[in-house]
Amino acid sequence: MSTPPTLDSTREQITALDNELLTLLAKRRNLSLDVARSKEVDIRPIRDTQREKELLARLVQKGREQGLDAHFVVSLYQSIIEDSVLNQQAFLHGRANPDTQKQQYAVAYLGAKGSYSYLAASRYCQRRQVNMLDLGCQSFDDIIQAVESGHADYGFLPIENTSSGSINEVYDVLQHTSLSIVGETTIEVGHCLLTKADAALNEIKTVYAHPQPISQCSKYLSQHPEFKLEYCASSAEAMTKVINAKDNSVAAIGSAEGGALYQLHPLVKGLANQKINQSRFIIVARKAVDVPTQLPAKTTLIMATGQQPGALVEALLALRKHNLNMSKLESRPIPGTPWEEMFYLDVDANIANPQMQDALLELSRLTRFIKVLGCYPSETVKPTQLSQEQLILAPDSSRIAAPIEPVLALKAQPHSRSHKSQDSQVNCKGVVIGAKPLISFAKMDLSPGSELRQVNESTTSFEYNDFEHKIKALKEAGFQAVILNPKLPQSKLTYYCQTLSQAGLMSILTVEDGDDIDVLSRASDILLLSGSQMYNQTLLVELGTLTSPVILERHPLGSINDWLHAADCVLSTGNKQLILCDSGISNPAQPERLALDLAALVEVKGRSHLPVIINPSQSVDSVMLASQAQAVKQLQGDGIVLPFKDIQSLEHYKTWMHNLYS
Numbered sequence: 081m082s083t084p085p086t087l088d089s090t091r092e093q094i095t096a097l098d099n100e101l102l103t104l105l106a107k108r109r110n111l112s113l114d115v116a117r118s119k120e121v122d123i124r125p126i127r128d129t130q131r132e133k134e135l136l137a138r139l140v141q142k143g144r145e146q147g148l149d150a151h152f153v154v155s156l157y158q159s160i161i162e163d164s165v166l167n168q169q170a171f172l173h174g175r176a177n178p179d180t181q182k183q184q185y186a187v188a189y190l191g192a193k194g195s196y197s198y199l200a201a202s203r204y205c206q207r208r209q210v211n212m213l214d215l216g217c218q219s220f221d222d223i224i225q226a227v228e229s230g231h232a233d234y235g236f237l238p239i240e241n242t243s244s245g246s247i248n249e250v251y252d253v254l255q256h257t258s259l260s261i262v263g264e265t266t267i268e269v270g271h272c273l274l275t276k277a278d279a280a281l282n283e284i285k286t287v288y289a290h291p292q293p294i295s296q297c298s299k300y301l302s303q304h305p306e307f308k309l310e311y312c313a314s315s316a317e318a319m320t321k322v323i324n325a326k327d328n329s330v331a332a333i334g335s336a337e338g339g340a341l342y343q344l345h346p347l348v349k350g351l352a353n354q355k356i357n358q359s360r361f362i363i364v365a366r367k368a369v370d371v372p373t374q375l376p377a378k379t380t381l382i383m384a385t386g387q388q389p390g391a392l393v394e395a396l397l398a399l400r401k402h403n404l405n406m407s408k409l410e411s412r413p414i415p416g417t418p419w420e421e422m423f424y425l426d427v428d429a430n431i432a433n434p435q436m437q438d439a440l441l442e443l444s445r446l447t448r449f450i451k452v453l454g455c456y457p458s459e460t461v462k463p464t465q466l467s468q469e470q471l472i473l474a475p476d477s478s479r480i481a482a483p484i485e486p487v488l489a490l491k492a493q494p495h496s497r498s499h500k501s502q503d504s505q506v507n508c509k510g511v512v513i514g515a516k517p518l519i520s521f522a523k524m525d526l527s528p529g530s531e532l533r534q535v536n537e538s539t540t541s542f543e544y545n546d547f548e549h550k551i552k553a554l555k556e557a558g559f560q561a562v563i564l565n566p567k568l569p570q571s572k573l574t575y576y577c578q579t580l581s582q583a584g585l586m587s588i589l590t591v592e593d594g595d596d597i598d599v600l601s602r603a604s605d606i607l608l609l610s611g612s613q614m615y616n617q618t619l620l621v622e623l624g625t626l627t628s629p630v631i632l633e634r635h636p637l638g639s640i641n642d643w644l645h646a647a648d649c650v651l652s653t654g655n656k657q658l659i660l661c662d663s664g665i666s667n668p669a670q671p672e673r674l675a676l677d678l679a680a681l682v683e684v685k686g687r688s689h690l691p692v693i694i695n696p697s698q699s700v701d702s703v704m705l706a707s708q709a710q711a712v713k714q715l716q717g718d719g720i721v722l723p724f725k726d727i728q729s730l731e732h733y734k735t736w737m738h739n740l741y742s
């Protein structure tokens with residue numbers, strides 16, 4: 081056997097090739113700017129997906145001839161094309177807004193060098209080949225203040241993350257600013273455990289991090305109960321703490337890139353719960369920008385609709401009528417006006433587009449308040465895909481012995497409207513969930529130590545009387561179902577469920593453990609799978625075998641796709657009596673609370689035929705419940721879960737609940 085070339089000489093060749101590849105990539109990038117120049121003249125859209133498909137198909141074929149895997153070629157070129165599109169966009173946007181063409185941008189962002197906001201800002205400037213003068217700030221208000229006062233040209237604000245959802249505080253500062261949104265940018269957030277160069281994992285005792293990364297890495301952190309978590313105002317502050325520490329017992333959560341600025345070592349990489357963990361930032365400036373029509377654009381609006389039923393739906397229908405797609409809907413309270421909501425909408429359209437103008441006119445008639453926060457180029461470059469046939473096809477008979485099976489057409493997912501276009505309804509005890517009106521569920525916590533169980537454990541008859549009294553009041557207040565906490569002896573559960581049944585209320589028990597399914601399903605009318613179990617395939621399949629209705633709660637860190645995938649697990653096992661329940665998503669700004677995701681309700685109602693109920697009790701305080709319930713009704717939600725504390729709280733509900741049924 082001949083001796084292989086030495087490692088050093090092979091590495092030299094690889095280095096030389098990589099250099100050539102980079103030179104070629106830079107040349108390609110320059111050519112794509114020539115393309116942008118010609119599109120500026122012809123006024124053609126930047127994106128040409130037909131051209132991308134042809135280009136990918138040709139390259140897959142060419143690559144295959146040289147032994148390269150089709151998926152590798154496609155993902156490589158998807159990145160190259162994304163870069164090409166974003167560069168062309170930045171170029172044309174600069175041409176349309178000559179006053180943004182500067183040598184240097186002063187940028188206000190959260191934290192200090194190395195924070196994710198810093199990385200997003202520096203990438204944004206790099207793409208525009210502009211120097212960045214970075215102004216680290218302590219809070220979102222300080223960022224706004226720096227731009228409003230002219231100390232900074234731009235402010236970078238994180239608005240949402242793929243794992244932890246929307247950042248409510250940012251929506252709140254947008255309510256009052258005179259600044260405009262002039263851009264957006266998304267960065268991959270690769271969380272690592274950053275340590276001093278010579279630290280080992282078993283030495284780590286304290287982990288410093290901003291609340292956002294802590295919630296985004298909750299799965300990893302739960303595997304390390306020995307870590308003491310210390311919250312920091314930014315990832316940069318967390319890294320500084322590690323650098324200043326005297327020993328190796330501390331670590332920070334942050335990016336490898338940011339850590340490198342502090343000479344920190346990424347001891348463990350890929351800590352995030354979700355494989356794809358991205359953060360989207362918006363960029364604010366004093367002056368609004370023009371977005372050339374060749375660029376995909378987004379317009380962000382803030383509005384308050386009337387209080388009458390259906391007002392929000394009417395406003396959203398105005399967008400649909402003009403063929404406009406709403407990519408995001410958020411609701412936030414209006415300070416000082418309890419029970420009223422401000423809605424934030426991202427619409428995929430240029431404000432100069434005549435349809436958008438018509439819709440705005442119509443919205444201004446339908447709303448009590450409306451303001452355009454900005455129109456800016458959308459930086460989401462959806463990768464062009466090849467068909468499965470194009471990817472799999474490799475008719476090289478010398479390599480493949482057996483003929484390839486034809487690719488099966490994917491069946492429509494059982495939750496989807498393409499599988500079933502009409503709304504599904506779940507019948508239980510004469511109540512139909514999924515047909516109007518909205519169903520009201522009361523959530524009662526009867527576990528020992530809860531407010532409802534302050535009676536002595538032995539005074540059972542008093543306890544039972546008390547329960548019967550409360551159930552009667554709930555029925556009178558208009559509730560149709562009661563969700564009970566299952567951590568009670570079986571005899572009591574059976575009694576509680578029977579009492580509910582006698583009062584004509586549906587009984588719902590929460591499942592957190594697979595071993596309980598049998599007992600709980602025999603006692604109650606409906607089982608509710610706790611969101612924490614949404615990824616538990618075994619439990620999903622078990623619930624799929626039941627013949628009674630099931631409520632599937634969304635995991636606080638779960639994406640809509642994951643939630644619907646979990647629904648498919650239940651449906652495809654057999655049980656079609658499925659109801660979805662959204663109790664909100666994790667809100668790192670207020671870790672003790674969840675954040676209601678009303679855009680998810682709109683999206684899921686559009687994509688799925690399943691009934692959806694909303695549980696705002698873990699995300700809003702009691703004064704906000706009325707307006708949230710109205711919003712749920714207006715957005716075609718099928719039910720609302722309200723916390724039941726005591727009979728007095730029912731008086732509060734009675735004042736507004738009748739509106740829900742009108």
Ligand SMILES: O=C(O)C(=O)C[C@]1(C(=O)O)C=C[C@@H](O)C=C1
Pocket residue numbers: 112115116126127128129131132135160161164165168
């Ligand atoms: O050919 C074009 O029209 C380009 O803009 C170049 C390019 C590319 O980088 O290859 C980029 C974006 C288009 O969607 C298609 C192709």
